[in-house]
Amino acid sequence: MTRIYCGIDLGGTSAKLALGDSTGKIIASDSFSTQSDGRPDAVIASIEQHVQKLLRKAGADSLAGLGMGVPGLVDVQEGETRFLPNLPTQWRDIPVARNLSRVLDCPVRLMNDVRTATLGELRFGSGKDSPRDSFAFFSIGTGIGGGIVIDGKLRLGPLGAAGELGHQTMLPDGPRCGCGNRGCLETLSSGPAIAAEGMRLMRMGLAPRLHALTGGATDRVTAKEMALAAAEDPLIDGAIERAFEFLGIAAANVVTVLHPDRIVLGGGVSEIGDRLHRTVKRVISERVGMFPTARIRVICSPLGERAGLQGALALAIASADD
Structure with a gap:
């Protein structure tokens, strides 16, 4: 049975x-x-x-x-x-x-x-056919969470809290995070963080395409709407690029420390197009100089939600x- x-x-x-x-x-x-x-x-x-x-x-x-x-x-x-x-x-x-x-x-x-x-991801997703690989998983949505797999084993640490990749400090004097720290990756690159910058630009009259897409309603501004507006709103395009650059730097830090086989991107923000994937891959190649990175794959989660x-x-x- x-x-x-x-x-x-x-x-x-x-x-x-x-x-x-x-x-x-x-x-x-x-x-x-x-x-x-x-x-x-x-x-x-x-x-x-x-x-x-x-x-x-x-x-x-x-x-x-x-x-x-x-x-x-x-x-x-x-x-x-x-x-x-x-x-x-x-x-x-x-x-x-x-x-x-x-x-x-x-x-x-x-x-x-x-x-x-x-x-x-390890058992049924990107690790299914490579069970001994190492990878880091970034979940980018309302917040940014993470997990670390080394040699096919999920690493939890003594409290089950290992892998909080969204709470790497990116800007020492940056925005206050819900965890109490300042300048965490989550405050710069999560869905709400990206949307907040879009709202700011729209209020200032600097994002006409985003304004048209949302009818001027700030509560309708999301990372997805911003991605749709980016081609016609250069400042929105720049805001998205900065957020994704920070994600790339965070991923590069993980690569330098762990040298994993791949970086896996999940969560709602990862599903708005291939720009995140391309930016993270580029930043890793630019910022990791201690060893070759060409074989380190950057992929979107095959499991999605x-x-x-x-x-x-x-x-x-x-x-x-x-």
């Missing part, structure tokens, strides 16, 4: 769930909002209900394992959330793995969401093998 696993990608506004087999093939999926009630007990109860519904849909009785990626700091050994800043009550010291294991009667593993997505769920399934499979 096929063993069934469950992967969960928990976000600040919704939770995505999927049942899959040991190959990572998704059998059934669902989602629910966490905005109306994102408290731990309410979310865990909703997870149980939706898992049971998916099991019935798949014609299965039980789970072999469950993996869950969450947006924040996690104690991976204890399976407890330490701090999830984008959820109500911030989920401080919640024994999520133990609680879910009790109600679903299966092993449960918990990990940071971007590290989970990195695991998805599915990386988090696929990684959660990989985590579930690992939980059953523990």
Whole structure:
């Protein structure tokens, strides 16, 4: 009988769930909002209900394992959330793995969401056919997260926090980051950071094409809209190039330290065209002088938005093998 696993990608506004087999093939999926009630007990109860519904849909009785990626700091050994800043009550010291294991009667593993997505890339994405490679994964969206794989193994560090690539200091006196530091990559190259510069230029009357695309509504300015306007708005084009240059510098730093086989770019910003890919590749070649970089590939995630769920399934499979 096929063993069934469950992967969960928990976000600040919704939770995505999927049942899959040991190959990572998704059998059934669902989602629910966490905005109306994102408290731990309410979310865990909703997870149980939706898992049971998916099991019935798949014609299965039980789970072999469950993996869950969450947006924040996690104690991976204890399976407890330490701090999830984008959820109500911030989920401080919640024994999520133990609680879910009790109600679903299966092993449960918990990990940071971007590290989970990195695991998805390793098992079912760009690492599937090269399991011993090393790579760094940048997830560029509302924030910038990351993960590091060395010789085919996801590196987590003692707190499961290794790979926070978005919190490299790029400008020592730059904008204040939510982490408390100044000038983090996230403050310069995330989707909201890029959009904020577009809004500023539009308010000053310096981005006529962007103004036309958005009807002058600043709340409609996104990195995607800016990319559409860039050909006719030179200052918008320059803003995007600066943001991508910073991402290239961050990637070059990682290459200098780790010399990985590839840099993998994911998240919403990575999907607005091939400009990011080209810029990051160019900056790496310009700034890494200690060794050749021609063989270091820069690619967009083949999993796209599915990386988090696929990684959660990989985590579930690992939980059953523990």
